[in-house]
Amino acid sequence: MKKIITLIITSLFVFSCHKTADNAPADTSATDAKPKTLVTIAYPSDTAQLNNEITLNATATYLLKSDVKANSNGYITKMTIKLADRVSKGSVLFGLQTKEARALGNTINKLDQSFRFNGATTVISPATGYVAMLNHQIGDYVQDGEILATITDAGSFGFVVDVPYEYLQIIKNKGSLPITLPDNTTLQGKITKIMPSVDAVSQTVKVLLQVSDHTIPENLIGTVRFSKTSASGLSVPKMAVVSDETQSSFWVMKLINDTTAVKTEITKGIETDRYIQIKSGNVTTKDRVIVSGNFGLTDTAAVKIQKP
Structure with missing residues (x-):
């Protein structure tokens, strides 16, 4: 009799355990543990004016130096x-x-x-300028x-720029260019002379930009910037654009909701140091594009927006 009672108690205990396991909620930790990449976002702009700028070095020099002779x-x-x-x-x-x-x-x-x-x-x-060399006392x-001294001709002072021949016509049309010095001051240089020869190796033409300030030391190097092309239209921050290894295709990662980013193919236009023009692609000014954390993301990647 005791054996029968023990068997009944054991059966009831096993049945109770099975029922408790069946009623337990399903484990959802596997779905909740999907990693999310922290990203920052920005909105495309349709008001930015994009200029494709060319930067060249300009060297201060005197084209003419006069010798003082006995x-x-x-x-x-x-x-x-x-x-x-x-x-x-x-x-x-x-x-x-x-x-x-x-x-x-x-x-x-x-x-x-x-x-x-x-x-x-x-x-x-023989000229107005500065004493560049003294040979006697x-x-x-x-x-x-015999040459006693050398005088730099102030009338021939300017900045010489080696301009690639392909940009020469752009330079001619401008007439003058701003010259930025190492201390960030800017001088306006007037195009006065274009040398009638091209360097055989670099295929550049020497262009003289004359300035009004003749106190600048010779051989000082400044920079000249001018726009090669300009455009306006839809653009995104430069960091938003990702490319493949061959630089043949480009895309942005666009958010379709707060946690999912999709890969959106684009065609690039003019590129500056801050923005890239989008010539074609499914992107509007209302879309949110990822500007950091986008490298290596796959299509429909799980993301988390990082607050600034």
Whole structure:
């Protein structure tokens, strides 16, 4: 009898356990554990003006440098300039005394004081500019035609830009270009000369941009920017556009709801340092596109919008 009672109790306990397991809710942790990528979003714009800019280096230089030459054999007795001085055309730079005058001048003056023979000559500046080089000092003996100094011609100062030939017509049409210096100041450069030759290797043409400020040191390098093409229309932030390894196809990841992003193929237009024009693609200004966290996402990827 005791065995029968024990068997009945055991059966009831097993039946109760099975019933409890059947009534337990299903485990949903597998579906809830799907990972989500943190992303930030932005909206496309249809008001941005996109300019495809070209940046070139511009080097400050003097195209013309004039040599100051001795006009006779003799000793330098006077020098009115120092290195880097600014001089005007026609100003006296040097005084010369011939060897014969130095030897005979005092003797002749003693014989006849009214003669006033000194054999001195002056050398004047051939241009307005700065003293770039000094080759002699007072007391040196020089020969006729010898170079005493070099003067940079201020009228030939400007920035030389090596312009690819394909952009030469664009440069000609503009007439002037802004030049940005390393300290971020900007000068307006007027196109005054275009060299009639092309570099055989780089296929560039030298263009001179003259500026009004002649205090800029020679060989200073600035930058010149000009627009190659411009356009307006729908555009997205540059970081929103993703491409394949061959750069042959492009797309954006667009949100269809708060947690799902789909891959949307686009055709690129003009590209700047901030925006990319969308020439075609299923994107509007009301769509939300991913600008960070989009690399490596697959179509219909699970995402989570990161609050700024």
